[in-house]
Amino acid sequence: EAEVAQSPRYKITEKSQAVAFWCDPISGHATLYWYRQILGQGPELLVQFQDESVVDDSQLPKDRFSAERLKGVDSTLKIQPAELGDSAMYLCASSLAGQETQYFGPGTRLLVL
Amino acid sequence: GENVEQHPSTLSVQEGDSAVIKCTYSDSASNYFPWYKQELGKRPQLIIDIRSNVGEKKDQRIAVTLNKTAKHFSLHITETQPEDSAVYFCAASIPWGSTLTFGKGTMLLVSP
Numbered sequence: 001e002a003e004v005a006q007s008p009r010y011k012i013t014e015k016s017q018a019v020a021f022w023c024d025p026i027s028g029h030a031t032l033y034w035y036r037q038i039l040g041q042g043p044e045l046l047v048q049f050q051d052e053s054v055v056d057d058s059q060l061p062k063d064r065f066s067a068e069r070l071k072g073v074d075s076t077l078k079i080q081p082a083e084l085g086d087s088a089m090y091l092c093a094s095s096l097a098g099q100e101t102q103y104f105g106p107g108t109r110l111l112v113l
Numbered sequence: 114g115e116n117v118e119q120h121p122s123t124l125s126v127q128e129g130d131s132a133v134i135k136c137t138y139s140d141s142a143s144n145y146f147p148w149y150k151q152e153l154g155k156r157p158q159l160i161i162d163i164r165s166n167v168g169e170k171k172d173q174r175i176a177v178t179l180n181k182t183a184k185h186f187s188l189h190i191t192e193t194q195p196e197d198s199a200v201y202f203c204a205a206s207i208p209w210g211s212t213l214t215f216g217k218g219t220m221l222l223v224s225p
Contacts, residue, residue, distance in 0.1 A: 004156075033212075042119075042202050042215030043157070056212060091156070100145040100206055102213060104156040 002026045004105035006092050012111045018080035021108045025073070025094030031055075033102060034067055034077050037089040046090075049075060050097065082112045115140040117205050119216025127224055132193050134219045136203035137185040143205040146179060146186045147213070152199045160201075161188070193223045 005024040013019050025032050030051050035043035046065065048056040051072040060067065064083070069075040079086055089109050093102040116139040126132050138146075147162035163170045163177045163186065170177050174193075179186040190197055200220050204213040 041217050042117075042204070043213075044215070045212055048212060100213075101147070101159060101162065103159070104149075106156045 004092055004094050004103055006090075006105035006108055008108055009106060010109050010111075012113065013082050014113050015084055016081040018078065019082050019110065020079075021077045021090050021092075021110075023075045023077070023092030023105060025075075025092070026103055028096065029094035029103075030072070030097035031095045031099075032069060032075050033093040033095075034075070035091040035093065037091055037107070039088070043091055046077070079110075082110075084112050086110060087112045115143060115205055115207065115214040117203060117214050117216040119203050119219055121219060122217065123220045123222070125222045125224065126193050128193060128195060130193055130223075132190045132197070132221055132223075134188045134201055134203070134221070135185060136187070136205075136216050137183075138205040138214075139184070140205070140207055141181075141184060142207045143184075144208050145206045146177070147204050148177060148188050149202045149204065149215075150199045151202065151218075157202060190221075193221075195223050195225050197221060198223045 007022050032049040034046045037043040047060045047067045049069045052069050067077045089107045091107045092105040095102045119136045144165035149157035150160045151157040174191045176189040200218045202218045203216045206213050
């Protein structure tokens with residue numbers, strides 16, 4: 001069964017450093033989402049792509065966060081500089097175009113020291 | 114925007130008992146309501162979903178009910194087992210947008 005892949009699974013960094021997370025969606029899924037999940041809470045959408053285009057980035061802190069999906073397949077989420085409050089699980093999900101069902105990757109757990 | 118409230122935040126039951134988790138949503142335009150199960154350190158897994166043209170959906174020991182008028186939906190797990198222990202999230206999305214708004218989660222603990 002195809003799954004969403006993410007790497008790295010864990011990342012420890014110091015504040016003010018740059019970090020990057022990678023996501024490979026299920027093959028054929030045109031829609032890709034990045035979520036942030038703070039411990040004890042539900043995932044919150046950061047950015048949504050349809051193919052290579054950003055559909056919704058209204059909750060993305062654009063002063064430090066950036067996301068790209070250059071070829072409409074895999075995607076990278078970057079934080080620069082990282083802050084202590086960025087410590088969280090970063091989840092990627094994908095879905096078929098026009099379909100509501102989202103499939104999640106295993107996430108990248110980020111710890112900023 | 115959409116707001117989803119989920120209760121309770123924690124739920125402890127004995128093996129074999131039933132468990133019910135409730136969610137309310139604010140946007141009457143929402144029409145898709147999935148439930149995800151997340152075990153510790155693992156990815157959220159879709160366990161069941163319901164669309165607004167259906168009032169109830171069942172899959173073995175799991176069922177979801179939807180009351181559009183009251184804008185609430187519930188997850189029912191019967192004959193609970195220790196492996197049901199996890200955090201459960203409800204979510205809602207409006208047509209077209211497909212952006213999911215999640216509740217804060219319910220930690221279910223099933224004791225043998």
